[in-house]
Amino acid sequence: GAVVSQHPSWVICKSGTSVKIECRSLDFQATTMFWYRQFPKQSLMLMATSNEGSKATYEQGVEKDKFLINHASLTLSTLTVTSAHPEDSSFYICSVLDGGNGYTFGSGTRLTVV
Amino acid sequence: AQSVTQLGSHVSVSEGALVLLRCNYSSSVPPYLFWYVQYPNQGLQLLLKYTSAATLVKGINGFEAEFKKSETSFHLTKPSAHMSDAAEYFCAVSGSGGYNKLIFGAGTRLAVHP
Numbered sequence: 001g002a003v004v005s006q007h008p009s010w011v012i013c014k015s016g017t018s019v020k021i022e023c024r025s026l027d028f029q030a031t032t033m034f035w036y037r038q039f040p041k042q043s044l045m046l047m048a049t050s051n052e053g054s055k056a057t058y059e060q061g062v063e064k065d066k067f068l069i070n071h072a073s074l075t076l077s078t079l080t081v082t083s084a085h086p087e088d089s090s091f092y093i094c095s096v097l098d099g100g101n102g103y104t105f106g107s108g109t110r111l112t113v114v
Numbered sequence: 115a116q117s118v119t120q121l122g123s124h125v126s127v128s129e130g131a132l133v134l135l136r137c138n139y140s141s142s143v144p145p146y147l148f149w150y151v152q153y154p155n156q157g158l159q160l161l162l163k164y165t166s167a168a169t170l171v172k173g174i175n176g177f178e179a180e181f182k183k184s185e186t187s188f189h190l191t192k193p194s195a196h197m198s199d200a201a202e203y204f205c206a207v208s209g210s211g212g213y214n215k216l217i218f219g220a221g222t223r224l225a226v227h228p
Binding site: 004006034042043044046047049059083091095097100102103105106107108110 | 145148150154155157158159160163204213215216217218219220221
């Protein structure tokens with residue numbers, strides 16, 4: 001499967017600031033990536049589907065103006081949490097749709113907003 | 115719409131005992147089904163997947179799962195638990211008969227005691 005690199009692995013930011021998380025597909029040109037959010041001891045909730053060269057498709061209830069997704073190239077998708085607040089603190093995970101092989105997940109980013 | 119139900123949020127077994135993690139799915143089309151394992155503060159690792167081929171699927175680390183359409187189940191088993199199997203396990207379904215967005219179950223935390 002594809003090799004996926006997610007960066008940073010953890011980040012602490014002040015309330016009101018913005019944070020960018022990167023998801024890179026190192027050896028596969030990914031037209032489709034997914035962004036998930038996971039609260040402690042809970043499951044993964046799909047936030048959005050990121051499509052290269054077009055707008056992301058957000059799941060119901062996810063604020064598109066708060067969680068900005070950019071997929072400008074076949075190897076990079078970014079998630080920017082804008083004007084972060086403590087309730088945005090969570091574990092964010094990306095995954096790459098690896099053609100006919102399925103999905104490869106990044107190692108996740110632990111975001112803490114103080 | 116697709117959905118996944120994992121019965122039992124916590125399962126505890128003795129080392130060497132059988133592991134059985136239950137997953138039932140709901141899908142209006144033939145599903146693709148997956149089992150993932152997650153260790154603390156890490157991404158997800160694929161254990162195995164069902165994509166409409168053989169109903170008994172063998173995965174990594176001695177795990178296997180059987181797709182039973184009549185029971186809408188995809189339970190995960192391992193004959194003999196190892197201490198290193200202690201982790202969170204997620205069952206997931208991809209809808210529309212192919213690789214699309216993954217919908218995850220709530221997860222089952224497996225504890226293995228000596």
